[in-house]
Structures are given as C-alpha cells and as structure tokens.
Amino acid sequence: MRVLQLSAELFPFIKTGGLADVAAALPVALRDAGAEPRLLLPGHPALMHALEGAEALAPDTAAGPLLRGQLPGFNGIPVYLLAHESFERDGPLYGHADDAARFARLGAAAVRLCEGWDLGWAPQLLHAHDWHAGAACAQLAWSRAQLRSGTRSLFTVHNLAYQGLFPASEFPLLGLPAGWFGLEGVEFFGQLSFMKAGLQFADQLSTVSPGYAKEIQTAEQGCGLDGLLRRRADALHGILNGVDAAVWNPATDPALPTRYRAGQWAAKAQCKDALRREFGLSTSEGPLFAVVSRLTEQKGLPLVLDALPELLDQGGQLVVLGQGEEAPRMAFAAQTHAGQVALAQAFDEALAHRIYAGADVVLMPSRFEPCGLSQLYGLKYGTLPMVRRVGGLADTVVDCTLEDLEADRATGFVFERFETADYRRALERAFTLWRKPTLWRQVQRRAMAQDFGWEAAAQRYLALYRNLFQ
Numbered sequence: 001m002r003v004l005q006l007s008a009e010l011f012p013f014i015k016t017g018g019l020a021d022v023a024a025a026l027p028v029a030l031r032d033a034g035a036e037p038r039l040l041l042p043g044h045p046a047l048m049h050a051l052e053g054a055e056a057l058a059p060d061t062a063a064g065p066l067l068r069g070q071l072p073g074f075n076g077i078p079v080y081l082l083a084h085e086s087f088e089r090d091g092p093l094y095g096h097a098d099d100a101a102r103f104a105r106l107g108a109a110a111v112r113l114c115e116g117w118d119l120g121w122a123p124q125l126l127h128a129h130d131w132h133a134g135a136a137c138a139q140l141a142w143s144r145a146q147l148r149s150g151t152r153s154l155f156t157v158h159n160l161a162y163q164g165l166f167p168a169s170e171f172p173l174l175g176l177p178a179g180w181f182g183l184e185g186v187e188f189f190g191q192l193s194f195m196k197a198g199l200q201f202a203d204q205l206s207t208v209s210p211g212y213a214k215e216i217q218t219a220e221q222g223c224g225l226d227g228l229l230r231r232r233a234d235a236l237h238g239i240l241n242g243v244d245a246a247v248w249n250p251a252t253d254p255a256l257p258t259r260y261r262a263g264q265w266a267a268k269a270q271c272k273d274a275l276r277r278e279f280g281l282s283t284s285e286g287p288l289f290a291v292v293s294r295l296t297e298q299k300g301l302p303l304v305l306d307a308l309p310e311l312l313d314q315g316g317q318l319v320v321l322g323q324g325e326e327a328p329r330m331a332f333a334a335q336t337h338a339g340q341v342a343l344a345q346a347f348d349e350a351l352a353h354r355i356y357a358g359a360d361v362v363l364m365p366s367r368f369e370p371c372g373l374s375q376l377y378g379l380k381y382g383t384l385p386m387v388r389r390v391g392g393l394a395d396t397v398v399d400c401t402l403e404d405l406e407a408d409r410a411t412g413f414v415f416e417r418f419e420t421a422d423y424r425r426a427l428e429r430a431f432t433l434w435r436k437p438t439l440w441r442q443v444q445r446r447a448m449a450q451d452f453g454w455e456a457a458a459q460r461y462l463a464l465y466r467n468l469f470q
C-alpha cells in the first residue's frame with residue numbers, strides 16, 4: 001500500500017506537541033508492517049537543513065517547488081518538502097497571516113503527488129493529519145471528481161479544538177468549485193474551516209483514541225462539528241496512539257543521568273535526586289509530581305494550582321515544564337514556594353525525558369484530551385499518571401481502586417469531573433499509596449509493563465487503509 005502521510009510537524013525537527021511524535025513514529029511502524037509510506041511536509045528551515053540527497057521535482061504551476069530526499073532517522077523513507085518561501089521562516093510554524101495560503105498550497109502539492117507529479121511513485125492513499133492537512137482532503141475530492149486521480153483519503157483528527165478557521169474571502173485559495181463553500185462543504189458559520197474540509201471530504205476519518213471518537217460526537221466536545229461527525233459516525237474510527245520505543249525507553253534513554261528497568265528503583269531514585277538538584281528543590285521524603293505540557297486551557301493547570309496547598313502540605317513537590325497562557329500563575333507559585341515548586345518555561349525535549357524519569361507522578365488533569373502521550377510516557381517510565389477520565393486518558397490509565405489494586409490492574413490515578421474536589425481526592429489516593437511502598441512498586445511495575453507499542457496501531461491503520469479499497 002503506497003501511503004502519502006501529510007502532516008505539518010515531525011519529531012525531532014519540528015514539534016509543538018504530540019502530533020510530531022505520531023507523525024514520526026507511524027510511518028516507520030507502517031513500513032515495518034509492510035506498507036510503503038512517504039511523507040510530505042512543509043519546507044520549514046529545520047527540515048530543509050536536515051534533508052539529505054535532495055532532488056527537485058519538475059516545476060508545477062499549482063504547487064511547488066517540491067524536493068524529494070531523506071531525513072536522518074527515517075531509515076530511507078522518502079520525504080517530500082514543499083520548498084515554498086512562505087514556509088522558510090524560522091520560529092513557529094503556525095500563526096502567520098498567510099496560513100490559509102500556505103496550507104492550501106501544501107494541500108495542492110499533496111494532490112499533485114496523487115495525480116502523478118512524481119513520475120516514479122503515486123500514492124494510493126493520502127493520510128492527512130489535523131487541520132493543516134484538511135484542505136488537501138477537499139482538494140483531492142475535487143481532483144477525483146475531475147478524474148485526475150484515484151487516490152483515497154483518511155483524515156486523522158488529533159485535536160478538534162484547533163480548526164484552521166479563516167475569513168470566507170480566503171476560500172478561492174483552495175481552488176475548489178464555488179458551490180463547495182456551503183453547509184455541505186468547507187463553510188463553518190460564515191468562515192472557511194480547514195478542519196471541516198477534512199471531516200467533510202475525506203473518505204474515512206479517525207481520531208487518536210476510541211474515547212475521543214465518541215466524545216467529539218457530542219455537543220459538549222464536538223466544537224460545533226458534532227452534527228457532521230454524527231452524520232459520518234460510520235466512517236469515524238478511534239485508533240489509540242503508540243509510544244515510540246526507540247525514543248521513549250528508560251533502559252536506553254541517552255537523556256537520563258541513570259538508565260533503569262522495572263525493579264531497578266535505586267537507579268530511578270538517582271534520576272529523581274538529579275532532577276531535584278537541577279531544579280533547586282529541597283530533599284524530601286514525599287512524592288515528586290510533574291507537569292510536562294503546553295500550559296493551555298486544555299491541560300487543566302487551574303486544578304493543579306487550586307490544590308497546590310494540599311500537595312505541599314502532605315510533603316509533595318512539583319516541577320513544571322511548559323509554556324503557554326497559564327505560565328504566569330505557575331511562575332508565581334514557583335516563586336512563592338521556592339524549593340518545593342519549580343517551573344521551566346521552555347520547550348526542552350531532553351529535560352522532558354529527565355522529568356518523566358525523575359518524577360513519581362505525572363499530572364494530566366485535562367479538560368479534554370484526544371489521546372495524550374505524556375501519560376503514556378509516564379507509564380513507560382514508572383511515573384504514575386494522574387489523569388481525568390476523559391478521551392485517551394480514560395482509555396489508557398487504570399485507577400488505584402481497591403479492586404484494581406487487588407487484581408494488579410491499577411496503573412495510576414483517575415478522577416471524574418473537572419473539579420478541584422475530584423482532583424483533590426485523586427491526590428489523596430496518591431499520597432495514601434505513597435505511604436504503602438510495596439503497593440506503589442506493584443503499580444509501577446504494572447504501569448511499565450503496559451504495551452502501547454506502535455505495532456498494534458499500525459495494524460489498525462493498515463486495516464482501515466485496506467477497507468478503502470474493498
């Protein structure tokens with residue numbers, strides 16, 4: 001199966017969140033499962049500099065220029081970069097005034113590849129990720145309507161909250177027939193929606209956990225698109241993300257001061273000591289809680305801040321790595337409780353690894369969470385996740401209830417409602433378990449034994465791809 005994966009991010013070159021991790025791990029897993037993936041990405045400087053063996057495809061008026069080459073770490077999987085000047089800006093990939101034009105152009109490049117732009121290779125399937133690749137699904141549908149290509153499409157939603165909304169006046173950039181700007185097309189309350197373009201026109205839809213696949217069909221979490229998602233429910237699948245074991249494994253992780261496996265708790269304790277020193281935290285017998293996330297409304301930082309007194313009173317400490325609108329309040333807390341609370345306002349991959357290893361609990365009290373990778377990394381590193389029962393968090397963490405502890409199924413702490421009282425009770429459960437070290441170890445072992453490998457996810461995606469040709 002020849003699959004063109006279209007995404008805006010790719011670990012380790014350009015990453016703002018979990019999308020980058022998925023976009024990097026999935027094609028390798030697909031290839032290992034026998035598929036023939038290639039990648040198409042915007043020509044951001046970080047990618048352009050890394051591209052090896054670059055060859056330019058013949059010029060095309062609708063898109064381009066397009067380079068084909070390879071990226072280190074991708075085992076020879078061919079990569080196309082849209083080397084357009086609008087992507088050749090350092091700094092953030094999104095949030096530019098010409099985003100609609102930039103990502104419409106990226107979509108056009110994807111479609112040209114489906115139409116045979118690269119003479120030696122045309123995809124049977126376009127796998128488009130998030131709003132940045134939504135336009136491509138509509139553009140491909142138009143190409144097919146004109147019998148210019150036969151490529152099918154799968155659109156994967158990583159986060160419905162980011163929709164790629166633009167003024168209606170930008171619609172012509174997509175090169176679609178005028179009638180497609182309407183209720184049954186890419187129009188969303190008078191605006192142009194790239195997300196809706198994907199949801200409306202892709203042959204199949206998926207999102208990154210079974211839980212979120214259900215939630216986005218409700219008014220509460222549907223971000224205004226739940227009606228459309230309910231209508232397309234038969235085409236919508238929930239496929240849980242995996243963990244890339246080549247990157248996330250405490251036994252081999254080069255970022256850690258000491259590497260460890262389940263049972264090597266002294267080595268994990270050394271990671272904790274080193275992390276405390278790094279953040280200037282005092283020594284303590286209590287558990288070390290951590291947040292590694294975009295500090296946005298989604299991630300539930302208000303709960304952490306509201307219940308900070310209880311966390312500290314019981315001897316806990318907190319390290320936070322992240323940037324975003326909640327950072328100032330967190331910075332204030334770190335100042336007030338110096339030695340017990342610390343904040344690094346940065347995007348720092350290696351530090352994230354050291355935190356997952358050195359902390360005891362990783363906090364993810366999200367309002368909503370399509371899948372979540374931080375809690376999966378926590379599990380893998382024996383750092384128990386504390387999560388809200390929502391989206392992919394609910395699908396991946398088992399609470400320390402009495403019965404799940406007894407059955408040795410528990411892997412973390414789960415609370416129900418987005419309310420401080422519920423979160424506080426989960427904190428209490430964590431402190432209670434902390435005072436029972438044997439049980440804590442049992443839960444750590446169970447957490448580390450969870451298998452969230454990419455193999456299973458790749459098989460599910462492959463089955464979905466094949467369905468499109470039956």
Ligand code: ADP
Nearest residue numbers: 017018293294321322346347348352372373374
């Ligand atoms: P989301 O994609 O919504 O941000 P995920 O949990 O799926 O949430 O993925 C977040 C990814 O970004 C993880 O790989 C996490 O370790 C990483 N991450 C988030 N914030 C930072 C940061 N400040 N520095 C380094 N890595 C970060």
Ligand code: GLC
Nearest residue numbers: 018019158208370371372373
């Ligand atoms: C999004 C979601 C996150 C998910 C990630 C990768 O950014 O917020 O929950 O894990 O995409 O799919």
